Amino acid sequence: MVDSRGDSHAGPGGPPGPDALLPGLGQEQLGSLDKIGRAWGQVSAPPEVWRDALPVDPNLGTFPPPTEIRAARAGRVLPIPPLGGSPGERLDVAEPPQGRAGRARVWARRAALGEALRSSALVTERMRKLTALPVLSADALSSVAYGPEAMVAVLVLAGSAGLAYTFPVGGAILFLMLAVGLSYRQTIRAYPHGGGSYIVASDNLGQVPGLLAAAGLMTDYVLTVAVSIASGVAAITSALPSLAPDTVLIGVGVIVVLLVGNLRGIRQAGALFAAPTYAFIAAMLLLIAFGLADAAGRGFEPRPASPSSATESLGLLLIMRAFSSGATAMTGIEAISNAVPAFRPVEWRNARTTLTWMVGLLMAMFAGIILLIHLTGVVPNAHETVLSQLAHLTFGSGWLYVFIQAASAGVLLLAANTAYNDFPRVLSLLARDAYAPRIFMRLGDRLAYSNGILLLSLAATLVFVAFGGQTAALIPLYAVGVFLAFTLSQSGMVVHWWRLRDRHWRKSLVFNAAGALLSAVVFITAGVSKFFSGAWVAIIAVGLFLLITLRIRRHYETASSALHLRPHTADLPTHTAEEASLAQQRRILAGGNRRTVAVGGETEELPQEINLLSVVAVATLDLASMRALAYAASSLQPVLAVHISVTEEEARRFRGYWTRWGDHLPLEIVVSPYRATVVPLVHYVEALHRQHPELTLTVILPEVVTRHRRHQFLHSRTAARLRRALRPLPKVVVTTVPFHL
Structure with a gap:
């Protein structure tokens, strides 16, 4: 707390930073x-x-500074003593419930969300690389469970002639992974304090490109929840076919669980995040190793694919559709560049190393699954995922098969949860910049961005139900938002290096230019080739987002102009x-x-x-x-x-x-x-x-x-x-x- 008398000679200080809530005065x-x-x-x-x-004495003490707050062993949320009170004192100033219905609502709220944290703080924990890898890479690595399948599902439409392009299309996607991964290494170097697509595009390209990047991110996060849960439920129903009719109900139930868990503000420890991701990595490497060993026993002779009649002619448009579908395996690749401050020192160096590990694992698993699909002749079908078919062929129905399916479902559901961390954060940045309602900047009872979490859950539920919880139906929507954000972020980095021109700027510019070009190719391909398959939904969503955010900004600018200080319009006593x-x-x-003390409470009459x-x-x-x-x-x-x-x-x-x-x-x-x-x-x-x-x-x-x-x-x-x-x-x-x- 600052003393009420203050320093009579204090000045306004420097201009406000980008995270300031107090607007500056010109x-x-x-x-x-x-x-x-x-x-x-x-x-x-x-x-x-x-x-x-x-x-009264207005100086009533201070809240502890963040540097003195220590997390409890079981979590990262710690109560802070109230001003002017003892450390053990609890203040309950919530509105008392009225009637039986009101008490029931309060009981249900507390049972679901826990007691409101009256005064508390989130303690940011720095992560070492082995912890950061599973925490920040779950979204990207889990996409191996549906990316290769989405690519082959398009190629198989042209029959055996289409499947012959599995390697060339997969190779192009692997090159794209490498190029974008290298370009995000340059982003980490340029933005050592974290630079998501919205920040990078806004800083270097301007207002509208920044909003378009944000629109792509928001669409991506909504579809991350929908696609990840759809894929996770598909992994469950592949192992337990009797649950297939309840796909939508199971998926909505998972979204509700994620909603309640995130509204509670529970931040899992790194070990809890790490377990499903490392289990999935182990399961994929195990599947690839045993599958290749089995193929080696027969001289790597490919098995014939299941007979299928071509329903579409093989052409450039179909190949481009397969390329854009398979490129969804890259979703979440920018997460590490957003979270550079979460690493232990030296932050940017550890972040770049972790990004390299992630891209290497992603490329290895993607290439391995593509190779197994080619060697086994497995093709997608409506009743069982490709991963489940590969696991069945390699391990039968034993415990290793169950392990692979459980690991796949676990990491996919975890990947859905990562969107609950990023979507509300981007929405709060938009609210900070007056492009979204300011209620999205507000922390809830459990110190989470509750309004953003509710909006994400509602949007993901609507998308999931509208498309019947089917991964194949959701994939066409996915690539548009993801690669729009990639394209604008990498284009912003090209402008950044061109303006800065520091050491090695030409090399960095080339990497980011390559990433921007390839991302733009995927974005245009997905928008054109999959327009009538569902991409139009994502394109319209981006357009509506841009329109709404600009209108909100216009209103806030009008209000700010009306509230500006003017000498002859200010009220005086x-x-x-x-x-x-x-x-x-x-x-x-x-x-x-x-000092007159009333007797018996509020008894003043005069x-x-x-x-x-x-x-x-x-x-x-x-x-x-x-x-x-x-x-x-x-x-x-x-x-x-x-x-x-x-x-x-x-x-x-x-x-x-x-x-x-x-x-x-x-x-x-x-x-x-x-x-x-x-x-x-x-x-x-x-x-x-x-x-x-x-x-x-x-x-x-x-x-x-x-x-x-x-x-x-x-x-x-x-x-x-x-x-x-x-x-x-x-x-x-x-x-x-x-x-x-």
Whole structure:
């Protein structure tokens, strides 16, 4: 917490960083802030009068900094003691349930999600390479379970003539894996703090390409859940054919389990992530080794493929479709470049090494499965996956077959869960940049991006049910979003190296240019060849995403313009200097220092028996906040402004803005170590209430009211949440001061 008096000479500091929640004020607004501050000085009592009138000590302690937070042995979530309370004290400020139905809802919520974490922090654990490999590679490596099958499923449409192209098409995909893997090594070098497709494309190509990359990523994550679960369920039904009629029901059940688990905010330990992935790697290498040994016994003579009549003619379009289908084995290859800060030092070097391992394993397993398909003559069918057929031919129906199917199902379901980490994160970045509703920046009860998790689950369920949980039907949708993001990310890296021109920039540019070109080929191929097979759904989804995000950004820009500080439109307190002498003001304001304790709770019956303190929550200095401050100051009762900062740097910056305004009212800044704002504000009000229970606290909130109801959900619902949270406390009133756009 920053002292309420602060440094009177503090300045606004440098410009805000890309992760800042507090918007910066330009020179024009700073000039307006100076003029508004001078106007306040003409009509308001001096700052020292307001500070002397405070009936409380506003400095109530601090939250522990993140560096002092240690995770419990069983997890990475740790409760933090509330402000002004003992470490073992628990604060329950949730809205009490009303009636039997309300109590049932609360019980069901707590049973599913656990107790709400009132004040807690996520401790980031650094990963070593052997842990990072399974954690970050599950999505990419698991695609071996459906990528080769998707490629062969297209080629078999042309009969034996089409299957003859298995090796050439598979070789082209292997080359693409190598090229894209090398290009992402350059991305890690250029963005050692993590650079996903959205960030890279936005930084180097501009607004629309960045949004298109984000659209591709979001589509990719939704389809990752749908395709991974469809493939995992297919692995189960291949081993247990009696469950095949319940494919959709089983898949939806898995999505519900993933939804509840992620809403609980449970972060599995690295060993739990590692087990299914390493089991799958072992299963694939075992299958390939035994399959090749069996083929060696017969001189590597290929078995004839199951007889099938050609339903399509062999041509360039069919080969391109097979290439784009098989290229879905590359999904998730960018995950390591996104998570560079999660590695142990030296972070970028360890990330590049892990990426190399992942690409090497992916290429080896993909090539091995393609070779086995060719040697065994296995072709896809609707009743059993290719992996299941290969395992049956190699191991029969024994325990090794069960192991391979279980490992495949396990890693595919784990791959679906990785989307639950990335989708809400990208959505929160979009919300930070005003391209998505700000509710997606908010952490839920269990410190997870609950709104993003719910949206992902809903979208994945709709896609999964609409396509009957069939992997073959979902694959055509997949390549479009994946390779759109790849293309824009690698194109952004080409621009990055061209601008930077540091050491080895030409080599890096060539790698990224090759990755961009090949990704663009796959993207165009998938869009054209599979348009009527389902790719049109992904293309329309990308277009709608772009339209919606740009309209949201336009609304936020309009709102920001309306809220910008302008000297002649800012509200001022009533002209207290004309209504009473300075001595009278001192007496009125000092009246807040009375210490009268009510007997028996809320028993005040006369106006003079009520001691008021107005607490104004100020997120940023704009016209809405100025109106709320003027409203509070006009009451001639003690006023305390409270600001929640997510970093020390933002706290210093806000203190600089406040000082430049004139420091007319007492200010207390609470630094929240886990990027939450509402819960720390609730704790602060509670701590003030415990310090002086005889006070009536009026929490004053500025509230933006939109002209159209459809725009209201784009703005904060802080007032309603605070009202519910503070309702159990006596003598606490929540007042909103509307600002109409």
